[in-house]
Amino acid sequence: MASVSKAAKGFSIDFSGKCVIVTGGNRGIGRAISEALAGAGARVAVIYRGSKDAVQVAETIGKENNVKCKAFKCDVSDAELVKKVFKQINDEMGPVTGLVANAGVSVVKPALELTKEDFDKVYTVNVLGVFNAARAAAKLWVDAKYQGGSIVITSSMSSQIINQVASGKPLTQVFYNSSKAAVSNLTKGMASEWAQYAIRVNAIGPGYVETDQTSGMEKSIRDHQAAQVPLGRFAKPHEMAPQTLLLLSDYASYMTGQEYFVDGGQLVF
């Protein structure tokens, strides 16, 4: 198994003077992105749903990197609340220059057993929540006539493929997979509409990443999945940060409407 490069932790583009909102920024992939942004000098607003330690996590990230980093409790599925909280962030910490729409949830259950509640649980966060956050950020920028806003959405390689847990046996998360396919298309649509305001919208598509979302996976399934990745392992959360920071930055000024996969080569199969 290949070892994880520590060098990725030191990856940095200068974000001094920038203010970025990260939804789901207190845990997993989002936390790693918040840390990388703070390490690069950005002020970071961490959106969380309910984790008790989120305020502390944000304070620690801020202290360790000598930047302002603050947690805001906000359910991204509530459009009005998102609008209000984003305005508050813009007033307190802004002007906001970037958004990472990362919060997401999964329901793993055979398709024959899925319910309307399962659908709502997944789609109101993964699709509607992403849209709510993206629109609230875009509205701030359009109102302020700010040019150069960048949105990066955390999609998934499962926007493209149905993972197999064993030969011919799919991992049972059809709402999750289809929600990520929706997000993939949403990325293109918003990028196309908002290009007129110089707002860029892109997505990253992670493969398997070691977070709470994957920690409950049975060992046999996990080993089977890792064996399907050309690099032979799941990613560490911080390995999702470089592509995200690049897309948020002005270096990516001609990149929009794309989904970039960070999957250890899995989609090559």
Ligand code: NDP
């Ligand atoms: P985690 O389960 O570790 O964390 C989820 C985060 O989303 C938490 O910060 C949580 O807040 C937040 N969140 C969930 N629902 C809401 C909501 N309604 N409003 C606001 N915040 C919410 O997730 P990961 O880090 O694993 O995943 C992050 C993103 O990456 C997701 O979109 C996921 O689908 C995607 N992804 C993950 C992969 C993986 O293998 N882990 C692979 C491919 C894509 P709180 O802590 O308060 O609950």
